[in-house]
Amino acid sequence: APRFTPAPAGGPPGSAGSPGRYLATAKGEPAATPLVPYYASGVDPMWRTPELQTPWTLRHVLRSVREPGPLGSLWGTLYPRTGFVQQHHDYKAGAVAAQRVADIVTRRGQPHVYRPLLGDSGGGQWPPGAVVEGDADTHKWQLLAPRTGSCSVFAGSASSPLGVVDPLGANVSSSGAYAWNLWRPYSCCARRGQWLLSHW
Structure with a gap:
């Protein structure tokens, strides 16, 4: 049976109070505003009603989170973009839900209740696309909870190495709760011609 997964998305708390602190050598700002909610599945009726998404599901029937190769393991379909995921592995189900939310918030005009997570081009800055x-x-993606992990795409490598029953077993949360950081590529011009002025 499909499992239901609630899924929020918000701006990173780490840069609150210090915008641009991590981009001191570049002229550019991240699209995400610290602590701003971009998606909350609890207020989006489409997250709970897959039947309302039939036209989009049929259009995107081949989009899925799956391991590479012709025989790669399917983690889950991207559509319908709801909290219902057909996946017995808890970590993979959470990953599919997170991928669905990222697919929603990095595009404009989606039939969901959300705030687009898109930056503006210009002034020496080119934000990432969808x-x-x-x-x-x-x-x-970088796993933050239940433990920290390295950065990669979901299902980015082939199935279990020989002799390993579940290589993702260490990532499974006993509470069923997961947190990931979504890293996106930005292009910015280097800062040039700046002067440090001080007044005593």
Whole structure:
């Protein structure tokens, strides 16, 4: 039976109070505003009603989170973009839900209740485009809870190594709660011609 997964998305708390602190050598600002909610599945009726998404599901029937190769394991379909995921592995189900939310918030005009997570081009800055599942050129995920992990796309490598029953077993949360950071590529011009002025 499909499992239901609630899924929020918000701006990073780490840069609150210090905008641009991490981009001191570049002229550019991230699209995400610290602590701003971009998606809350509890207020989006489409997250709970897959039957309302039939036209989009039929249009995007081949989009899915799956391991590479012709025999790659399917983690879950991207559509319908709801909290219902057909996946027995808890970590994979959470990952599919997170990928669905990223697919929603990095596009405009989606039939969901959300705030687009898109930056503005110009002034020496080129924000990333929409997230595409399995494409490391558009995004990478970093597991933050229940433990920290490295950055990669979901299902980015082939199935279990020989002798390993569940290589993702260490990532499974006993509470069923997961948190990831979504890393996206930005292009910015280097800052030039700046002067440090001080007044005593």
